[in-house]
Amino acid sequence: MIPLVEIDDLSVDIVQGRGANTKVLPILRHIDLSVEEGRVLGIVGESGCGKTMTVLALMGLLPEGGRISGGRIRFRGRDITGLSRQEMENIRGKRIAMIFQEPRGSLNPLLSIGAQMREILYYHEGIKGKANKEKCIFLLRTVNISEPEKVYDYYPFKLSGGMCQRVMIAMALACEPELIIADEPTTALDVTTQAQILDLFNEIRGRIRSSFIFVTHDLGVIAEIADRTAVIYAGYVVEESSAAALFGRPLHPYTDGLMRSRLGRRNSNRENLYSIPGVVPVSGNMPSGCPFTPRCAYTTEQCRREIPPLAVPLSQEIESGHKVRCWRQVP
Ligand SMILES: Nc1ncnc2c1ncn2[C@@H]1O[C@H](COP(=O)(O)OP(=O)(O)OP(=O)(O)O)[C@@H](O)[C@H]1O
Ligand SMILES: [Mg+2]
Structure with missing residues (x-):
């Protein structure tokens, strides 16, 4: 069966300024994602990594200056990248609905x-x-x-x-949409209300046939709700797998860092909490090679030179379909 949504090698830029002063900022790079019928895809990553831009591209709602510079987005097998504003409006709200961070x-x-x-x-x-x-x-x-x-x-x-x-x-x-996209729907709420809203999502999931894309910076939320997970870093998908495999065996050093910096049951002391050194590189000021190199403990010359592909590691006994973008794993 074809997936409900297939994002294939999607790149998005933001073009700023005019004429000689035009600047092209790469925002998303070679994003591959898919959402299966009736499933929940979680998209996780730090602030500024490109989660919202990914879903806005899918909805045909990129901000001013935003443009798709490569790749395809298919919805039920149909390429929706080149649809007119009117055609996209007919899909939004009816076949694809979106829930944002700030409900008010x-x-x-x-x-x-x-x-x-x-x-x-x-x-x-x-x-x-x-x-x-x-x-x-x-x-x-x-x-x-x-x-x-x-x-x-x-x-x-x-x-x-x-x-x-x-x-x-x-x-x-x-309108009983086929796809519901929720972008940080619980972030603006207090902890108790967050839990109630997550419970509500899970309850609804059991009742309707829609697929979901759930965007969050919080791995705890992913654990609660996602079937599959894509970890995004600096505009790249760096790891993609079932949620269970991600928690069972994170393969990318960035995912591992996110796991370790998570406030969980076993790790309830905020003072001892790990934090990934450094910050997400800003668009237009990307390191060459893998974008995680400045923060990664395993950086090699090859990492600085070339971006690894998003691929299934060859050397390990891991779940099929678990993909990672890291030279350590995909030599
Ligand atoms: N209108 C814009 N003009 C220029 N750059 C933009 C614009 N909107 C977003 N960006 C840049 O695109 C990148 C991705 O932004 P995006 O909003 O997708 O991040 P995010 O992962 O959703 O972050 P957050 O968790 O804070 O919501 C960021 O570097 C951001 O600065
Ligand atoms: Mg966002």
């Missing part, structure tokens, strides 16, 4: 929750009047909002961050 910022403060939900159902599904309201209330109930009739009439300021995120999830579910 994604809601219109001037419209009631009901008005915002109604609009989606009317625009994409042509549902009107009483049937529309009933579906909205049903959706609010689906995301475990008690007293959905009341919340329907509320304006966003009356709701907590967690409630706003529930409403956003209800809106994403409205």
